[in-house]
Amino acid sequence: MPRLGPLYRAAALRRGVAAVPALPSREVTLEGVTVDRAHLADYSRVCGFRLRDELPATYPHVVAFPLAMTLMTGRDFPFPLLGLIHVANRVEVLGPLRSSASFAFGVRAEGLRPHPRGTQLDVITTATVDGALVWRDTSTYLRRGPGAPSEKGAPSDPPSPNAVWRVPRRVGADYAGVSGDRNPIHTSRVLAKVFGFPRTIAHGMWTKARCLAALEGRLPDTYSVDVAFKLPVLLPATVGFSAAAKGSGWDFGVHDERSGRPHLTGHVR
Known part of the structure; x- marks a missing residue:
């Protein structure tokens, strides 16, 4: 996984919005991702889950977080990461999420669209096991426009x-x-x-x-x-x-x- 320290520095230094915002066409991918059992135990404790072989539905979101950061701090991403508001999230459990599995993750952005309070976009993260899609996460972010009302x-x-x-x-x-x-x-x-x-x-x-x-x-x-x-x-x-x-x-x-x-x-x- 990418190291988060440099990604946070990139996020802190990023300024300005693209003159004509457009989402990157690339996908950030990583194969052969396995679960750290100690990390899973810590996550389960913090969130209130029992420790089981089956992963909590939200756990792959944090495993793939560095990949999402890589995409969203890239020069081709139209908005600074700081200032984006996470307004909605959808997780789909499509197959077994076993802690013993080896996952392949992919992260992409799509759905740039206007919103009464600014501009929205979706960051899509998928997980496959042996080529089969087992999990998908859609995080919707809002970039507030000038003078947009808050919730x-x-x-x-x-x-x-x-x-x-x-x-x-x-x-x-x-x-x-x-x-x-x-x-x-x-x-x-x-x-x-x-x-x-x-x-x-x-x-x-x-x-x-x-x-x-x-x-x-x-x-x-x-x-x-x-x-x-x-x-x-x-x-x-x-x-x-x-x-x-x-x-x-x-x-x-x-x-x-x-x-x-x-x-x-x-x-x-």
């Missing part, structure tokens, strides 16, 4: 929570350590304030993983899980988790326990 997240009347989670401040640093995503908004209160947050915030993919951990043992062998990231979880936090069976899948969400404002909405199909 407010109006108060709502959320469902009664199935569980109340107390999310400690250390979750930001713990998840940064296992995911490689060391954006300072998750780890430094001072730098989080520079970016407009009163405190550090939890990673959106940690929140998604924590929801799937709560549904562990009740998910089918193959499925897709879609989430929309709403308001950030300011650390520390107390949040409500709600889940309801929907056919053979689930609707779920995370909301602020006191205000009812949503942090994440999602479904499994």
Whole structure:
């Protein structure tokens, strides 16, 4: 895997937006990727999964993170990585994700499109085993345009929570350590304030993983899980988790326990 240090330096030094934004046509690939069992154990602990031979659906996302960083810090990528907002994520489990497997990963970008708040694009990551597609991840990012309104997240009347989670401040640093995503908004209160947050915030993919951990043992062998990231979880936090069976899948969400404002909405199909 590429080393993350040089990629973060490249991201920090990148300035400006391409005059005519266009996504790179190339795909970043790597074969023969195997699972580090100690790293898997650390990830499972941070996100609440049991340690099993079958990988959590969100785990390949962090394994392939350096490849996504390689693509998104390249000179042919139209936007600086810093400033992109991860607004949605879809994971498709299409086959067995065994920790003993050897994976081939590919990362590409597509779907550049206008959005009322700026411009959106998708970063697609795939994993194959012996040539068979077993996993696909679609991360949707927003590049806010000048004067674009931010997401407010109006108060709502959320469902009664199935569980109340107390999310400690250390979750930001713990998840940064296992995911490689060391954006300072998750780890430094001072730098989080520079970016407009009163405190550090939890990673959106940690929140998604924590929801799937709560549904562990009740998910089918193959499925897709879609989430929309709403308001950030300011650390520390107390949040409500709600889940309801929907056919053979689930609707779920995370909301602020006191205000009812949503942090994440999602479904499994």
